[in-house]
Amino acid sequence: MSRTVLYYFTPQSPWTYLGHARFAELLRASRREVAVLPVDYGRIFPASGGLPLPQRAPQRQAYRLLELRRFAEHLGLPLNVQPRFFPVDGTPAALLITAVAQQDGADAAMRLAGAVMAACWREERDIAAAATLAELLEETDLPPERLREAQHAEVRARYDAHTQAAIDAGVFGAPSWLVDGELFWGQDRLEFVARKLGL
Template sequence: MTRRVDLWIDLRSPYSFLAKDPAYALEAEFGVELVLRPFSLEIASAAQLGDPASLARGMRKIKYLYADARRFAKPRGITLLGPKKIFDQKLVHLAWLYAARTGHDRALIDLAFPRFFKRELDYEDRAAIVGLLQDAGVDAAGFDAYAAGEGPAELDGHQREAEAQGVFAVPTFVVEGELFWGQDRIDFVRGKLAG
């Protein structure tokens, strides 16, 4: 029986982007089934951007996190430009789930991350998301109906399942019920799989 590793990611998260390729390598290394799952991180609350007193501290935290992510990205040749605003990820996550119906989810993810972090893709622009689907090899003819119909309930189901597993941030690996949070925890995941 093939072991399964869930990887919960948000397509707006630079750390999720950094976790993706090392996670793919786990499949070849250990013969596991890697399942990428959407998790909608509440960035404003995670960065404590709520009240004016904490806004400056939260912005410092975001700037630091991007600087830190770039430390990991630079040796790998990955560009991480901070977005000009906090984007709503719902539309691109719906596109991800729609692409998964035809097995094109990884193609979409592989295209979305670098484009977003080079500021070449607006996750809230419907036409851009339809273009992303098409570039990933997906017939987008039914996407609007999916996004207006069953898609949001499917996306909410993933969020509920993540929370039931104890996921609170991204990227989070789940191996046999054990959580490993952070792209820099991949060696712990390897240890768990090897053990």
């Protein structure tokens, strides 16, 4: 049994935002390690039969907004279901989180990921903008040079490798967790993740 939970997500996902803090609490309670793995769903969706949001049927798009409102109210989390900067390219933030995970560790990457998601879904900030990402590094007490390092080919290669690993593991949506070889998808499945963690 691995002590490490694999956490696959994309930073512009509202569902990941809704589950992130609760997942962090489960990690603390279970004393498990985590691999923070932002991945490219632009590659995962075609490989898994999924569709990007703008290509989904109007009924599905409308129901998504309804469910986001329901879950935000249920969880007591502030959420703008149609934020100013969305759709947004999550790649710059994903690469930055990848760089931070590599250089500063999982706890720092979890902290930054949570800040990025909140910036998008609660604060309506542009998480694709370098200026916003620089602010978020400062707000989470992380080195400013990570923004430059996130552009390195090595970080991109790591991001691509994590994406391929997610595809190989059967990941198709965000957020997803791999716990002791078992896959869980969706913030509404965190109760099952907790059980798997023995909580």
